[in-house]
Amino acid sequence: MIELSRINFKYKHSDFQLGIDSMKLESKKTAAIIGASGCGKTTLMSLIAGILLPQAGTISINNTQIHQLTDKQRRLFRIRNIGFVFQDFALLEYLTLFENILHPYRINSALTLDSPVKNRAKDLAQRVGISKRLKSYPGQTSVGEQQRCAIARALLNEPAVILADEPTGNLDPNNKKAIIDILLQYVRDHDATLLVATHDYDLLDFFDEVINFKDLK
Amino acid sequence: MKAIRNSLTIAYRYLAYHKVRTVILIAALAIIIFVPLLLDMVVRESQSRLNARAESTPLILGEKGSSLDLAINSLYFISKRPGDIKMADIQAIDDTDLGYGIPVYTRFQAGKHRIVGTTPDYFDFRQIRLSHGRMFTILGEAVAGSKVADDLNLNVGDTLISSPENLFDLAGQYPLQLNIVGILAPTGTADDEVILTDIATTWVMAGMCHGHEDLAQTKDESVIIKREKNAVVANAKLKTYTVITPDNLESFHFHGDQTTFPATSAVVVPNDEKSKTILLGRYQAHPGKIQLIQPKQVVKELIQAILRIKRTLDAVIITVSFSTLITIVLVFLLSIRLREKEIKTIFRLGCSRMATQGFIAAEIILIFTASLVLAGVLFLLALSQMDLLIRYLIV
Numbered sequence: 258m259i260e261l262s263r264i265n266f267k268y269k270h271s272d273f274q275l276g277i278d279s280m281k282l283e284s285k286k287t288a289a290i291i292g293a294s295g296c297g298k299t300t301l302m303s304l305i306a307g308i309l310l311p312q313a314g315t316i317s318i319n320n321t322q323i324h325q326l327t328d329k330q331r332r333l334f335r336i337r338n339i340g341f342v343f344q345d346f347a348l349l350e351y352l353t354l355f356e357n358i359l360h361p362y363r364i365n366s367a368l369t370l371d372s373p374v375k376n377r378a379k380d381l382a383q384r385v386g387i388s389k390r391l392k393s394y395p396g397q398t399s400v401g402e403q404q405r406c407a408i409a410r411a412l413l414n415e416p417a418v419i420l421a422d423e424p425t426g427n428l429d430p431n432n433k434k435a436i437i438d439i440l441l442q443y444v445r446d447h448d449a450t451l452l453v454a455t456h457d458y459d460l461l462d463f464f465d466e467v468i469n470f471k472d473l474k
Numbered sequence: 475m476k477a478i479r480n481s482l483t484i485a486y487r488y489l490a491y492h493k494v495r496t497v498i499l500i501a502a503l504a505i506i507i508f509v510p511l512l513l514d515m516v517v518r519e520s521q522s523r524l525n526a527r528a529e530s531t532p533l534i535l536g537e538k539g540s541s542l543d544l545a546i547n548s549l550y551f552i553s554k555r556p557g558d559i560k561m562a563d564i565q566a567i568d569d570t571d572l573g574y575g576i577p578v579y580t581r582f583q584a585g586k587h588r589i590v591g592t593t594p595d596y597f598d599f600r601q602i603r604l605s606h607g608r609m610f611t612i613l614g615e616a617v618a619g620s621k622v623a624d625d626l627n628l629n630v631g632d633t634l635i636s637s638p639e640n641l642f643d644l645a646g647q648y649p650l651q652l653n654i655v656g657i658l659a660p661t662g663t664a665d666d667e668v669i670l671t672d673i674a675t676t677w678v679m680a681g682m683c684h685g686h687e688d689l690a691q692t693k694d695e696s697v698i699i700k701r702e703k704n705a706v707v708a709n710a711k712l713k714t715y716t717v718i719t720p721d722n723l724e725s726f727h728f729h730g731d732q733t734t735f736p737a738t739s740a741v742v743v744p745n746d747e748k749s750k751t752i753l754l755g756r757y758q759a760h761p762g763k764i765q766l767i768q769p770k771q772v773v774k775e776l777i778q779a780i781l782r783i784k785r786t787l788d789a790v791i792i793t794v795s796f797s798t799l800i801t802i803v804l805v806f807l808l809s810i811r812l813r814e815k816e817i818k819t820i821f822r823l824g825c826s827r828m829a830t831q832g833f834i835a836a837e838i839i840l841i842f843t844a845s846l847v848l849a850g851v852l853f854l855l856a857l858s859q860m861d862l863l864i865r866y867l868i869v
Contacts, residue, residue, distance in 0.1 A: 308822055329826070336824040347819040351491030352484075363480040364825035364833075370480075394491075410823075 258284045259305060259418065259450060264314035266304060275300050277314070277473045282466065284319065284417075287444055287451040289461055292470030298454035299344060301470075302422045305452070306341050307331040318418060336365050340411035342421035342440075344454075346403045348395040354406045355391035358382065358413055368414065381409040385439050401432040408436065412443055419443065421453045425460060437463050477829065478836075485836035495809075496841065499802060503845035506795040508852045512863075513791070515856070517784050520864045521777050527663055528773035530600075532750055535559065535567060535575055535757075536739035538765045545772040548739040550664040551580050551588040552865065558736035563764050565733060572753050573744035577737035579676045584634045584652065587622045588668045591676030591737075599743060602665055606630060607656030613678060613726055614718030616671035617656035621861075628654055634669065636679050650679045651717040667861075677735055678718070678726065685715040685726035742766065810834060 264277040275297045282288050292298050303309040304316060307323045310331075316324045318338065323331055335341075348357045356363075358378045362370035382388045385405040387398075395403050404424065411419060421440060425433040437453075437460055444451045453464065461467050489496040527549045536544040537557035546553035564575035576599055579591035594609065596602075607630035610616055618628050628634070634652045652671060660666055677683045699707040715722045728735075744750035757766035810817075817830050856863060 332824055332826060341822070343819075343822065347822055349816060349819065351488045356487065361823050363484055364820055364823060364829060366477050366829075369476075 258282065258317070258319060259452060260315075260317040261305070262315045264304065264311045264316070266300060266309065266311040266314075268300075273297070273300070275304075277301065280468065280473050282450060282452060282468075284450050285444070285448045286466060287441065287464045288453070288466040288468055289464040290452065290454045290468045290470055291456060291458070291461070292454075294456060296470050298456075298470060299422050301473075302341070302420045302452070302454055306339050306420055307335045308341075333367050336361065336367055336414070338417050340414065340416035340419045342404075342407050342411045342419070342424045344422040344426065346395075346407040348403055348406060350395055353392050353394055354387055354398065354402070355379075355382065357395065357406055358391075358410045361410065361414065374413070378409065378413055381412055382406075384442075385409045386435070400427050401429075401436075404428065404432075404436060405439070408439055415447055417447075417449055419449055419451045421451070423454055423456070425455065425457055430459075433457070433460065477832070481829070481832045481836040482840065484833050485840050488833075489837060489840055495805075499805065499841050500844045500848060502798055502802060503842065504848035504852065506798055507845060507849035508856075510788070510791050510795070511849070511853055512856050513784060513787060515853075516860075516863050517780060519860055520780070523663075523864065524773045524777060525770075528769040531741055531769045532744055533573075533742035533753065534739050534767050534769055535563065535742050536765060536767070538763050541765065541767045541772050542776060544739060544765070544767060545769045546776075547580060548578055548741065549769055549773075551590055551668050552664075555580060555738055557763075558738060559740070559764060560733065561735045561737060562733040563762075564737060564740040567740065567742055567753070570753065570756075571745075572749035573742055575740035575742050577673050577740050579673050579736065580738045581736075582676055582679045583637050584669055585626075585637060587619075587625070589616070589636060589652070589676060589679070590668045590670050591673035592670060593673060596670070596741070599741060600661070600663075600665060602661060602670075603659045604656045605659040607654070610655055610670075610672055610675070612718070612723060613672065613675050613683075614651065614653055614723075615655045616652040616669050616675065617658055618654050619658050619666040619668050619670070620660040621666040622669055623657045628657065630654060630656060648714065648716045650675070653718075673737065677728070680736070682730060682735055683726055683728045685718065685722050806834075806838065 259280070259282040261277055261280040263279070264275065266275040267273070290298055290301065300309065304311055305318065307316075307326070311324060314324070315322060318334075321334060321338075323334055326334060348354075349360065352360060355378065358381065359370060359375065362368045362374055368374075379388065379391075382391055385408055387402050387405045387409070390398050390402055393402075395406070398406075408421075408424065411421075419440060424440065425436050428436065440451055440453070441463060443449060451464075453460075528545070531549060534544060534548045536548065537559055539556055540554070543554045544556045547555055558581075561577065564577050567573060567575040574595070576593055576595045577591070578596070580588055582589040582591075597609070604617065605620065607617065616634070618626075618634075622628065626632075626634070632654045634654060635649045636652065638649055652669065652675070654669075658665065658670070674683060701707075715725070718726065742753065744753055754766055754768070757764065760766075820830050820833070821827065
C-alpha cells in the first residue's frame with residue numbers, strides 16, 4: 258500500500274512547492290494520477306520513490322515509513338521494492354539496451370548480477386519487444402524502443418511497486434496501448450501495485466483508480 | 475571487489491563509446507610520460523656510447539678545421555667529412571717513434587653504408603673479431619659490419635658495389651665491386667655499421683690505382699694514342715676493370731707517389747702517456763694544415779653542449795607537461811559538469827554518490843593505465859631503435 262499524509266515539499270533553488278494532504282493506493286491495485294503538465298506529478302512520484310525527501314509529512318510504502326529512513330536505507334529500499342519508469346527514460350547513451358536493462362545491477366552493490374538475472378533481462382526484453390535491438394545503443398533506436406527498454410529495466414528486479422512517470426508520452430496510439438499492456442500484465446503476474454502519472458485521458462479506463470492531482474491538495 | 479569490477483566495466487564502456495576523446499586524452503598523457511623518459515634515456519645512452527668510443531681512441535690526426543667534425547667522422551664515420559690528409563702525414567707520426575697512426579679513409583659508400591678503408595692494425599686496435607669468414611687479403615675484398623650484414627642479408631661470398639659519388643659526373647670514378655670475405659662479430663659500436671676494407675681498395679675507388687688490359691699486348695689498336703720507348707699512351711676507350719678478380723689482380727697498379735695518397739684521418743696510438751703529451755705539444759704548434767686532437771676532450775665538450783640543450787628541453791617539457799596536465803584536469807572537470815544529467819540518472823537508478831564518484835575515478839585510472847601502457851610500448855620501441863635515435867638526435 259502507498260500512503261502519503263500531509264506532505265510538504267519545496268525544491269532548494271526553486272519557488273515550486275508541493276503540498277499534499279492525503280493519498281492512498283491499496284496493494285495490488287493500479288492507479289493513474291492525472292494532472293496538467295508541470296503540476297507536480299513527477300515530484301510526487303520522486304517523493305514516493307524516496308528519491309526526494311519531503312520537508313514535512315509521512316510516506317509509507319508497504320508499511321515502511323520511508324521518510325524516516327536514512328539516505329542509504331531509502332536507496333536500498335527503492336532498489337529492492339520500487340521499479341521506476343522515468344519520463345526521460347534515463348538511459349545511458351554509452352550502454353547498449355541490454356546493458357541499460359542490467360545497469361542497476363552493476364551500480365548497486367546490494368544487487369548481484371548473475372546468469373539468472375541476465376536470462377530474466379533477455380526474457381523481459383522479449384516480452385517488451387526489443388529482443389532484436391539489445392546490442393543497439395539508445396541513440397540508434399526509436400523513442401518507443403527506448404521506452405520499452407526503460408520499462409524492462411524497471412521490472413527486472415521484480416519490484417512490488419511500479420511507478421511510471423508519463424510512460425506513454427511521445428508515443429503513437431499503438432505503442433501507448435502496448436506499453437500499458439506490458440505494465441498491467443506485470444501487475445497481474447506479480448501482484449504488484451502500479452501508479453502511473455499521465456495526462457493522457459485515453460488511458461484512464463485501464464486503471465482501477467484515477468487520482469486527480471488537484472484533489473490531493 | 476565486485477564493486478570495483480563493475481565500476482571499471484562501466485568506466486570502460488563510457489571511454490569506449492567516446493573513442494576520440496579517450497584516445498586524445500590517452501595520447502596526451504602518454505606523451506607527457508614518454509618524452510621526458512625518452513630524452514633522458516637518449517642522453518644517458520649517447521653520453522655513455524660517445525664516451526666509450528672516445529675514451530678508447532687516444533688521438534686523431536686530421537686536417538685542421540672543425541675538431542668536432544673530425545672526431546665524429548673518425549669515430550662514427552658520419553657527420554661532415556673533413557678534408558683529406560696525406561699518407562705522408564701519417565708516416566710522420568710513425569717516424570717520431572712516439573706512436574703509430576692507423577689511416578681511415580671514409581670517402582666512399584655502398585648504398586647507405588659507409589666503406590672504411592684502413593689497415594689490419596685497425597682491427598687489432600679496436601679488438602674487432604670476425605664472426606665468420608676471413609680478413610681481406612687482396613684488393614677488392616672487404617668485411618662487413620654485423621648490422622650491415624643484417625641489413626643487406628650479406629654472407630661470405632656475396633658482393634657489394636660501391637656507389638658513384640655523383641651520378642651525373644661523367645668524369646667520376648667507376649663503381650667497384652667488393653667481394654665480401656668476412657662478417658664481423660657485433661661490437662655495439664659504429665664498426666657494426668660499416669664495410670671495412672684495405673685502404674688500397676678505397677684508393678682503387680678513388681682512381682689512384684686501377685687495372686686494365688696490358689697495352690703492350692693489346693690487339694685493339696684503336697685504344698692506343700701513341701707508343702713510346704718505355705710507355706704506351708691510351709685513350710679513354712681503354713676499359714678499366716670494375717671487378718677485381720684473381721685473373722686481373724696482377725694488372726692493378728698505382729699511379730703516383732703513395733705517400734701523397736689520401737686518408738680522411740688517422741687514429742694515432744701513442745706509445746704511452748708521455749708520448750701522447752709530446753705529440754699533442756708538437757702538433758699544437760704544427761705549421762701545416764694538420765691537427766691532432768684528443769677525441770675524449772672533443773666529445774666531453776659535445777656532451778656538455780648536449781646537456782645544456784637537455785636542460786633547456788627539460789624546462790620546456792616540464793612547462794608543456796604541466797599545462798597539458800592542467801588542460802586534462804580541466805577536460806575532466808568540464809566533462810563532469812557536462813555529465814551532470816548522467817550522474818543524476820545513475821543516482822536515480824539507486825547508485826550512491828560515492829559509487830558515482832567511483833565511476834569517475836575508475837575512468838581516470840583506466841586512462842592513466844592506458845597512457846602508462848602506451849608510454850611503455852613507445853619506450854620499448856624507442857629502446858629497440860636506440861642506435862637510430864642517437865644517430866638522429868645526437869650525432
